[in-house]
Amino acid sequence: MTSLKRSRTRTLVLSCLPVAGTLLSAGASAQSSVTLYGVVDNAFAYVSNQKGHSNFYMSQGNLQASKFGLLGAEDLGAGTKAIFRLESGFNSLTGAQSSSGFIFNRQAYVGLSNDKYGTVTLGRQYTPYFQMVGALGPTGVLTGATGAHPGDLDALDTTLRLNNSVTYLSPNIAGLQVSAQYGLGGVPGSVANGSHFSAAFRYDYKPFSIAAGYVKLKDIATSQALGSYAVNSPVNSGYATARSAQLFAAAARYTHEDLMVGVNYSNVQYTPGSSSLFANEGAFNTYGVITTYRITPAVIVGAGYSYTQASKANGISDPARYHQISLEQTYSLSTRTTLYALEAYQHARGKTLVAAGSTGTSIRDAVAVVGDSQNTTPSSGPSQFVGMVGLRHAF
Template sequence: MKTSKRTRMRAVILSGLPLAGALLSTAASAQSSVTLYGIVDNAFTYSSNQKGHSNFYLSQGNLQASKFGLLGAEDLGGGTKAIFRLESGFNSLTGAQSSAGLIFNRQAYVGLSNDRYGTITLGRQYTPYFNMVGALGPTGVLTGATGAHPGDLDGLDTTLRFNNSITYASPNFAGLTFAAQYGLGGVPGSVANGSNFSAAMRYDYQSFSAAVGYVKLKDITTSQSLGSFADNSPVNNGYATASSSQMIAAAARYTHNDLMVGVNYSNVQYTPGSHSLFASEAVFNTYGAIATYRFTSNVTAGIGYSYTRASKANGIDDPAKYHQISLEQTYSLSKRTTLYALEAYQLARGKSLIASGSGVAIADSVAVVGDSQNTTPSSGPSQFVGMLGIRHAF
């Protein structure tokens, strides 16, 4: 029985469809990608003094914040890509969202990236100040839970984000990169009201890296573009009603074989407005040093010291002073799983302006280690925190 020519052609076409589908699938996967990533981090924790009592408890997000995210890119050709990131923080002890009502509280942005011209992104984002200076500062080496400067008042940990923001990041010019970010206030009739701004620059040359950054926060209590701000610690909650705040920070580090040493500095200013509960500008200066040493391929230890001093202002003649020392030891079971130990001690002296009821008051400064004890500060001048935990990345 003879087969018609049309039937034979149909058979050839049908037999080639699986191959064509495979080739199209390969081409599509080469041009675009979406990556699911995340971290789960829990630890046994001891604090010597939390509001007057010692405490042994489980804590989460210590070495790194517990989170999951989606990171995507589509190759548009000519060195240009469409990119996006959606990142959500969660409590890995209870499963609750880190920020109620915000499923992607950490980051949510979309943009375009070009190898030659740089990257533009729109959405909820970390500041260039954090991305560049924070990466070289205390929390870029030591964890923010116990290594951040007291109360993270300078935003070098992950507590500062801009909503409704546009960010430009440059390509790498022989080791030099820079970025600028503007958070739109969204106030009808005024572009400036409620807006925020950040800029930073970083330089890398062989084993040396340095960065400097700037942040200007306006209309702190009403701004629609200020995604989050650390004002819940007794270090700086007396200035939560500030009209504006300015942060300037710099950091540098040098690596030689298995040893890394670094220094960092930050200056934070709180400026009052007509509705503020304090009268004169307050300034905090912080000086820090960090070091790490890799003993073997899977064992590393780090140490950090910081000294923070407030200015004489708002009736305080003996301003707050904070000494903090932080230690970190990690043991990598694999590329994704790490056992860790963290220890930190802080000593506070002088007087602070603190939130008190519906107003503010002058009180003895109390210790608040890193960024993990903001809501559970010591009732006195000292606090020790120790942690033993496990972090798994996926």
């Protein structure tokens, strides 16, 4: 290499050093992070009556839904972070997507978080109602597969997500947090059509926790903002054509050393519109109690009971009632791997309004449908038992 070429090369390297130093400094101050996480959960299951027949089969996503996700954050300084989450559910028995056509069917959002002012996120998200009340209710303590209220009609399990939504979560102030969410309907010429709203609060004080939440869903059958919550179980399928649905729930619990006890309540109301296939508002009230006890650091047992009653409406004078008992036992092999057993029994009485094809509804005997795992495979009669033994691994 000639002295002239060496001189030009040295000049080029020296001129690039300030740029490289600036990029390295910016990367160091940003402090970005991306975390891959997920759950794989499979079990053997027995159901006493699925549409008239007992069944022994393999079931997935029972203690927790099988899923994987990416959670990211970038420190922007002054207590502010840019955040995102992309979460996808899948069938861990077959590898299929949980929802056809959705890569990230569970959550997909981006936002800003500040230690002082709170967090704002945009995208497909769970409701504040679920995040705060559900965490203290039956599905936050017992799994939704067998612990959710019949058919999960009050959406305290993971069945309600809003597309096109903006959510605000306040910072934790002396144990109190509040949150509100609005889902845009996306209907040209009308901001309100197809939109949804949710708000909730949670307060923690020493061993006590309490939460309450509200959801208003509009245009259930056609809304672009409603990303989940299908009204399709035998408990509430007669109200699938509702103009709107209103959900309210509250939950509280007390923890003392290894023992936890809790209570919960929910009210669900379906309001008809001009094109609905029912005439009068239908309502469901559910009352529940839950408890868990840690026997050893690795062994926890839990139990819950719920009573659900429908209102007298749409020609029904003997409304449906559902009694459900749920049990859960877990053994932690490690911080990530858990063996579990689940048992639940439900008994139904009275009459309920169900969908009869696409053009009508009919009044029929209420049938049992345990938790959130048997919505498409209800009992053919008033009783149903579900038992599961499985393995969950989180990563």
